[in-house]
Amino acid sequence: MLTGDELKRYDRQIMIPGIGEKGQEKLKRARVVIAGGGGLGSPASIYLTAAGVGTIRIIDHDRVELSNLNRQVLHWDEDIGREKVNSAVEKPKRLNKGVEIEAVEETITEANISELVAGFDLIVDAMDNLPTRYLLNKAAIENNIPFFHGAVYGLEGRAMTIIPGRTACLGCVYRGPIPEEKFPVIGVTPAVIGCIQATEVIKYVTGIGKLLANRLLVYDGLNMKFTELVVKKDPNCKYCGHQGVK
Amino acid sequence: MSIKINVRPGMQHLTNDQDVVEVNGSTVGACLNQLVQQFPAIEDVLFDKDGKLLNYIDIYVNGKSSYPEELAKPVKGGDELYILQAIGGG
Numbered sequence: 107m108l109t110g111d112e113l114k115r116y117d118r119q120i121m122i123p124g125i126g127e128k129g130q131e132k133l134k135r136a137r138v139v140i141a142g143g144g145g146l147g148s149p150a151s152i153y154l155t156a157a158g159v160g161t162i163r164i165i166d167h168d169r170v171e172l173s174n175l176n177r178q179v180l181h182w183d184e185d186i187g188r189e190k191v192n193s194a195v196e197k198p199k200r201l202n203k204g205v206e207i208e209a210v211e212e213t214i215t216e217a218n219i220s221e222l223v224a225g226f227d228l229i230v231d232a233m234d235n236l237p238t239r240y241l242l243n244k245a246a247i248e249n250n251i252p253f254f255h256g257a258v259y260g261l262e263g264r265a266m267t268i269i270p271g272r273t274a275c276l277g278c279v280y281r282g283p284i285p286e287e288k289f290p291v292i293g294v295t296p297a298v299i300g301c302i303q304a305t306e307v308i309k310y311v312t313g314i315g316k317l318l319a320n321r322l323l324v325y326d327g328l329n330m331k332f333t334e335l336v337v338k339k340d341p342n343c344k345y346c347g348h349q350g351v352k
Numbered sequence: 353m354s355i356k357i358n359v360r361p362g363m364q365h366l367t368n369d370q371d372v373v374e375v376n377g378s379t380v381g382a383c384l385n386q387l388v389q390q391f392p393a394i395e396d397v398l399f400d401k402d403g404k405l406l407n408y409i410d411i412y413v414n415g416k417s418s419y420p421e422e423l424a425k426p427v428k429g430g431d432e433l434y435i436l437q438a439i440g441g442g
Contacts (some may be wrong), residue, residue: 146442177409182423236440254383259439280384280438281419282407289441295441324436328361 108134112204116158122314129312136311137161139223141214141242142232143194144168145291146256148180148232149300150230150307151207155198157308161206163221166191167213178294214238219245228310230303231255236284240345243268243276247346254306256299260290261327264297266293266318266337267306270346274337275318277345295327353429355383360435366394379410383433389431398435408438 108130108173113120116130136159140147143166148169151164170181170191178190191209198207212218214233219241223229229252233239246253246268253268255276262341270273302323309315324333341347354374359367368391372412375386384405388395398409403409405411411418411425421440427433 144442232419232442234440234442238436239440256442257439258389258441259362262439264439280412281410282438284408284419284438284440289439291441312354322436324360324434326371328360331371333358334415335412335434335436 109132113146114199114202115202119157119177124314125312129314132311132313133158133308134160136228136307137163137226138173138225138228138230138307139163139165140230140232141165141222141238142234143178143180143190144174144232144234145177145258145293145296146300146303147232148178148193149297150232150256150264150304151180151194152201153301153304154230155202155207155305156204158202159205159307159311161226163208163222163226164191164194165209165210165212165214166194167211172334177291179293179297216296218297220249223249223251228307229253230307231257231265232303234289235286236280239276244345246270247275247349252301252310254310256296256303258291258295258299259290260288261292261295263295263302263325263327265299265302265306265323265325266321267310269317269319271349274339275343275346277343278340279322279337295325298325298327355427355429356432357387358432358434359385360437362367362439363394363397363435366397367391376429378426378428379423380413380418380425380427380433383427384411384423395431397437412436 170185191211195207195209207311247270250270255266257264263286322335357373375383377383411422
């Protein structure tokens, strides 16, 4: 049930066909893990907080550095040296007091991942490396939690939505590890991709639109174009292959 | 009719800033070879030292993955290739 203030606050999105008060109530009940409080986690958490997602858990283990500030807009000059996750929850809390936002300062590992996502409905991939993304992908499949992938490099971005048991997963897209490197990035790129991830979360929760399922969206900011690639569920995928192809 | 190869942004500095390169060829491999002839610096980011496509590179033909046997995948004039490489930044 929405309060009078919530009806006012979310009036413009309740007007969107398909969302309505029922959709807004679904958003209020939703529990979302945002894995990473950096470039992708910043826009994702800001816009999911603004949209009225009921509970958000942000997980990160880093401290804020000066070199983060060109893109990780949750962190400001005064936050340099602080635990990133504490800085990351502070601003969304001020944006919308009606959202429960919790900070978890942990390194995501194979040993703790299931515990970190237990009790949550959705996982947003806001990591800065591919190996941890695969851990999240695996945990999402094992725990049957929808997983919203995003990644960036320079002025390039990717997004895909993974529904365990129904769609292709991250392991169906990429094979083999990529060489470790310090990746280039400018803030507008994770802003675009993080907002696409947040859009997908809102659509999934409210049950509207067509998800980026079995579709990898490739964003080319250099030439300002989007390309869509078809991703098929791989029966030999080491993460989701055991679920069969439906 | 030629075949268009769409180059991901992170590789466009190797193709003289072109996001699309037109080539001719009857297989994905032949098209990539033409791309390498035009832009030799791209070879090292696509192939290993034995000439095999790197395992984190995928070639999509008309939006669909050509894996496995990517290089042998037949193509025809008007087809569009996309070079996809895994990225992990966030």
